[in-house]
Amino acid sequence: MTYTIVYEKIKESNFPPGYFYAHIQSLYLTTHGLGIEGAERAAKDLLKLWLEERKSNGEVV
Numbered sequence: 001m002t003y004t005i006v007y008e009k010i011k012e013s014n015f016p017p018g019y020f021y022a023h024i025q026s027l028y029l030t031t032h033g034l035g036i037e038g039a040e041r042a043a044k045d046l047l048k049l050w051l052e053e054r055k056s057n058g059e060v061v
Contacts, residue, residue, distance in 0.1 A: 001061075003027065005043045007036050 008021040010032060022043035023030045031046045033039035054061050 003047065005040065007039055 003024050003026060006023040006025060008023065010019040010021055015032075016034075018034055019032055020034075020036050020039040021030055021032050022039035024043060024047060027047075027050065029043075029046055029050060031039070031042040033042040051061055
């Protein structure tokens with residue numbers, strides 16, 4: 001499976017500088033992390049957990 005991750009710099013005042021959103025738009029998932037590298041790690045972790053949960057519930061992914 002291949003998923004596209006779209007990165008967006010966070011400009012909200014309640015986030016410290018340097019944070020990015022990571023959107024997996026095809027699955028309606030969003031997370032964030034420090035720098036693009038941190039956002040990418042967070043997105044991959046979120047995707048792994050999302051897939052595991054779906055499979056454990058017997059859902060087709």
